[in-house]
Amino acid sequence: MNVILEVVAPRLLGPAFVVAVALIVKGYVDVGDGFGAGVIVALAIGLRYVTLGHERAESGLAVLRHAPAVAVGGLLVALAAGFFPVLSGDPPFTHEPGPNEDVVKIGTLELMTPVLFDVGVFLLVTGALVTLLHHLTRLTGARP
Amino acid sequence: MPDRPRHGAPAVAATVSALAGFAACLVGWLTGGASLDIAWAPTLDLRLDLALDGHATLYALLATGIGAAVFAYGSAYLPRHLEHEERPRSEERRFWPWMVLFMVAMVGLACARDLILLFVFFDLTAVASYFLIGFDRDRREARGSALMALLVTGISAVALLIGAVLLYTEYGTFSVPEIVERADATTNTVAASVLITIAALAKSAQVPLHFWLPRAMEAPTPVSAYLHSAAMVAAGVLVIGRVHPLLSKSDLVLDGLFAIGVASIVIGGLLALAHDQLKQILAHSTISQYGYVVMLYGIGGEAGDGAASLYVLAHAIAKSALFMTAGTVTEATGETRLSRLGGLWREMPVVAVAGGVAAATLAALPLTVGFFKDELFFHAALDAGGIAPVAAVLAAALTFAYIGRFWVGLFLGERRTAPRRVPWLLVAPIGALATLAVAGGIVVAPFADLAGDAATVTQGTTVELHPAYHLDTRDENLMALGAWLLGALVLAMPRLRDPVAAVVQRAGDVAGPRRLYGALLLRLNHLSDRIHDAEMRDLRNSLAAVMVPGGLLIGIAVIATPTGDAYEVGAVARRDLPLVALLALCVLAAVTAARDAGRLRPVLALSVLGFALAAVYALTGAPDVALVAVVVETVVTFVFVGVYSRLPRSRRDVLAGSGPQLRRRNLIAGLVAGVGAFVPVWAALSRPTFEEPFAEEHLRLTPLAHGSDTVTVILADFRGLDTMVEITVLAVAIVGVSSLLRQGRLW
Numbered sequence: 001m002n003v004i005l006e007v008v009a010p011r012l013l014g015p016a017f018v019v020a021v022a023l024i025v026k027g028y029v030d031v032g033d034g035f036g037a038g039v040i041v042a043l044a045i046g047l048r049y050v051t052l053g054h055e056r057a058e059s060g061l062a063v064l065r066h067a068p069a070v071a072v073g074g075l076l077v078a079l080a081a082g083f084f085p086v087l088s089g090d091p092p093f094t095h096e097p098g099p100n101e102d103v104v105k106i107g108t109l110e111l112m113t114p115v116l117f118d119v120g121v122f123l124l125v126t127g128a129l130v131t132l133l134h135h136l137t138r139l140t141g142a143r144p
Numbered sequence: 145m146p147d148r149p150r151h152g153a154p155a156v157a158a159t160v161s162a163l164a165g166f167a168a169c170l171v172g173w174l175t176g177g178a179s180l181d182i183a184w185a186p187t188l189d190l191r192l193d194l195a196l197d198g199h200a201t202l203y204a205l206l207a208t209g210i211g212a213a214v215f216a217y218g219s220a221y222l223p224r225h226l227e228h229e230e231r232p233r234s235e236e237r238r239f240w241p242w243m244v245l246f247m248v249a250m251v252g253l254a255c256a257r258d259l260i261l262l263f264v265f266f267d268l269t270a271v272a273s274y275f276l277i278g279f280d281r282d283r284r285e286a287r288g289s290a291l292m293a294l295l296v297t298g299i300s301a302v303a304l305l306i307g308a309v310l311l312y313t314e315y316g317t318f319s320v321p322e323i324v325e326r327a328d329a330t331t332n333t334v335a336a337s338v339l340i341t342i343a344a345l346a347k348s349a350q351v352p353l354h355f356w357l358p359r360a361m362e363a364p365t366p367v368s369a370y371l372h373s374a375a376m377v378a379a380g381v382l383v384i385g386r387v388h389p390l391l392s393k394s395d396l397v398l399d400g401l402f403a404i405g406v407a408s409i410v411i412g413g414l415l416a417l418a419h420d421q422l423k424q425i426l427a428h429s430t431i432s433q434y435g436y437v438v439m440l441y442g443i444g445g446e447a448g449d450g451a452a453s454l455y456v457l458a459h460a461i462a463k464s465a466l467f468m469t470a471g472t473v474t475e476a477t478g479e480t481r482l483s484r485l486g487g488l489w490r491e492m493p494v495v496a497v498a499g500g501v502a503a504a505t506l507a508a509l510p511l512t513v514g515f516f517k518d519e520l521f522f523h524a525a526l527d528a529g530g531i532a533p534v535a536a537v538l539a540a541a542l543t544f545a546y547i548g549r550f551w552v553g554l555f556l557g558e559r560r561t562a563p564r565r566v567p568w569l570l571v572a573p574i575g576a577l578a579t580l581a582v583a584g585g586i587v588v589a590p591f592a593d594l595a596g597d598a599a600t601v602t603q604g605t606t607v608e609l610h611p612a613y614h615l616d617t618r619d620e621n622l623m624a625l626g627a628w629l630l631g632a633l634v635l636a637m638p639r640l641r642d643p644v645a646a647v648v649q650r651a652g653d654v655a656g657p658r659r660l661y662g663a664l665l666l667r668l669n670h671l672s673d674r675i676h677d678a679e680m681r682d683l684r685n686s687l688a689a690v691m692v693p694g695g696l697l698i699g700i701a702v703i704a705t706p707t708g709d710a711y712e713v714g715a716v717a718r719r720d721l722p723l724v725a726l727l728a729l730c731v732l733a734a735v736t737a738a739r740d741a742g743r744l745r746p747v748l749a750l751s752v753l754g755f756a757l758a759a760v761y762a763l764t765g766a767p768d769v770a771l772v773a774v775v776v777e778t779v780v781t782f783v784f785v786g787v788y789s790r791l792p793r794s795r796r797d798v799l800a801g802s803g804p805q806l807r808r809r810n811l812i813a814g815l816v817a818g819v820g821a822f823v824p825v826w827a828a829l830s831r832p833t834f835e836e837p838f839a840e841e842h843l844r845l846t847p848l849a850h851g852s853d854t855v856t857v858i859l860a861d862f863r864g865l866d867t868m869v870e871i872t873v874l875a876v877a878i879v880g881v882s883s884l885l886r887q888g889r890l891w
Contacts, residue, residue: 028850028851028852028853028856028857028860029851029852029853030852030853031767031768031771031853031856032768032771032853032856033768033855033856033859033860035772035859036771036772036775039775039776039778039779040775042779043775043778043779043782046779046782050782050786065891067891068878068890068891071874071875071878072875074871075871075872075875078868078871079868082864082865082868086182086184089182091183091184091185091186091187092184092185092864092865092868093861093864093865093868095849095860095861095864097850099848099849100848103850110850112850114849114850114851114857114860114861114864117860117864117867118856118860120871121867121871124871124874124875125871125874128874128875128877128878129779131878131881131882131890131891132877132878132881134891135881135882135885135886136786136881136885138885138886139790139885
């Protein structure tokens with residue numbers, strides 16, 4: 001494998017994360033959402049798998065083994081963001097703050113439940129794709 | 145037997161949860177009921193509408209009360225069953241969750257007042273019953289029976305869903321009370337009533353869809369004692385009772401119920417007389433007994449509905465006790481046939497007495513709650529007039545005869561097989577239910593109140609039931625006496641009885657609906673195999689199987705819809721030039737992908753096509769779609785290259801068999817698929833989309849949702865529920881991949 005690629009690929013993960021965070025934070029006012037952000041991070045990790053091979057890719061980044069937990073956690077976050085209004089008798093996906101209410105902002109980040117939902121989608125997509133990468137790159141027994 | 149305590153824990157937990165549920169339902173009934181109504185998806189009119197009204201209380205108390213007795217019985221039965229089958233005790237874990245799920249689904253079904261919710265719980269019981277009937281999955285018959293129960297009750301449940309949708313189109317709601325309030329006897333409503341009735345009758349094992357129930361006796365005894373007395377089969381009449389005001393809009397439906405009920409009583413009763421296997425006798429008795437209930441709902445009115453409710457209650461108590469009696473006898477002796485058993489009363493006096501009380505309840509003898517079920521039954525039949533009273537006496541006589549044959553054959557006469565000792569938990573639940581039956585025979589008021597409350601919901605007006613002992617010669621008493629005499633006569637004359645029963649059984653075997661089911665299933669399987677073989681023969685066929693029917697369907701749609709100005713060839717302006725260039729690139733890439741004989745080049749060409757399309761989206765003002773297209777295209781290329789790197793080097797196998805005939809077929813399939821895709825896209829692009837009210841509404845509301853990117857707001861807010869379901873699919877996909885590739889290990 002190309003030496004340059006081998007050096008560059010693992011270092012792409014940081015920028016990918018930055019892009020993902022930007023996509024989520026700006027999501028509600030600009031292009032992009034949790035799904036796109038999740039796929040971008042997963043692609044950066046996928047590139048790592050291609051250049052380093054699955055063993056080195058995972059041993060060098062031990063946090064990857066939590067991918068299924070991240071996926072499940074993302075699903076729970078999304079469910080919670082969507083269904084908490086049911087507790088107060090509203091239909092699901094009645095987001096807070098409601099129409100004509102003020103939104104608390106930290107810089108560009110808006111504190112509201114749709115963004116939380118988007119974070120859940122991001123975690124689920126990232127976790128799911130990394131888990132699939134893990135399983136599919138392990139299919140070495142069947143190599144013809 | 146080495147018995148570690150943790151094995152028993154699920155059974156204890158199940159029993160305790162059933163008892164707790166029973167107590168909760170009882171408290172709920174005594175305090176006047178409870179209800180819960182959450183409109184969780186109002187735009188789809190989906191509601192979580194549950195109410196513990198009279199009707200719900202009756203069935204919820206049955207599901208939890210009988211459940212507690214049967215679960216306690218099962219905690220002793222299942223370990224012995226697994227030991228006989230030489231299976232590890234850990235398999236209990238595959239049993240109890242389904243039992244508890246079944247109970248929860250029954251309680252939910254009883255409380256549901258929304259047709260969609262009703263359908264969901266209805267199907268949930270079918271799914272749970274599949275795993276319970278097929279619990280002995282190593283045996284072929286058990287698997288076949290489970291499948292049969294699932295297919296017969298599951299396919300007919302679709303009729304319930306269609307009926308619900310029909311009612312929705314007419315009345316704009318799924319809520320049963322609202323529909324009942326507004327309903328008229330229109331064709332649509334009657335059609336919906338018929339469909340719902342079909343689903344319910346199949347569930348209650350009524351003729352001609354009764355054949356799944358005797359087969360389901362492959363299940364372990366606790367399953368039969370629960371599902372086939374108080375739960376699964378009761379679910380059908382539960383639904384009939386719930387929508388009964390709707391059914392009584394049409395005399396046709398009521399007459400149909402009456403006729404099917406009588407047919408089920410007769411056929412089930414005669415077959416119960418003919419069979420030798422203990423559980424088969426009881427299964428056919430269940431068909432016959434739910435025939436009574438269906439017949440009573442066919443009679444309708446206060447008398448009919450009240451009698452039906454009390455009948456369900458009394459029958460459930462008696463029948464589950466009888467199933468457990470059969471199970472205990474089989475456990476003690478190892479025999480399942482009536483002809484090899486007899487004279488057990490000396491060794492098993494408690495079982496004999498408790499089983500005797502249960503049999504007496506079914507036969508409607510005095511001092512049991514069963515007497516009152518028949519009193520109300522006769523009363524309703526007298527009210528209905530016509531052939532109903534005669535049918536009622538004959539039905540009761542038949543019941544007396546077959547259940548008498550069952551009990552006498554087990555406990556009296558000459559002893560044929562010596563019993564072993566059985567644990568007390570295989571006896572106590574039968575005793576508890578028998579005690580309940582006798583208590584109801586002495587103080588009937590609580591039972592009558594419960595049934596009256598249930599009938600009040602079914603009927604729509606307050607129904608009060610006053611069953612009591614009357615020591616006079618009123619018609620009901622004379623009918624009961626007549627039924628006992630006739631029944632005793634049939635019981636005492638086996639030479640006359642047995643040939644008739646045998647002829648009916650033979651006729652059912654030769655020309656019954658079960659043969660039709662078998663033949664139909666076989667044909668369907670053959671057809672499915674042939675389609676599958678043709679589709680899976682090679683990659684060409686697999687692709688064509690999707691593309692060609694898709695193209696043909698679109699062709700039919702295009703021909704069927706008027707297409708005046710749908711197709712326009714727009715003008716190309718100067719500012720469209722980049723777009724045209726990109727589209728030309730797309731065409732080039734597509735031609736390369738189709739024509740190139742290499743391996744990697746077509747893949748790269750496809751990815752060029754995808755990125756060029758993403759650029760087109762970006763240029764036409766759909767940046768969100770463009771972003772998703774770019775990332776998805778990258779993933780697809782990534783996966784494609786990954787898969788191709790694992791293909792064999794030789795291409796001979798791929799190229800084999802490309803004769804002129806195949807080329808022509810490819811050409812035709814390609815043309816159908818290509819034109820089928822091109823025409824609708826052209827039609828869609830010919831009309832501007834932004835004039836549609838949906839898009840305008842979304843654009844208008846976006847600022848209110850604190851957003852300025854409409855697509856994201858649609859995904860997270862307006863259609864948030866859709867997104868939720870879609871991402872859940874992703875989570876399910878992980879589970880699928882990990883169970884296919886790694887035996888369910890997530891990492």
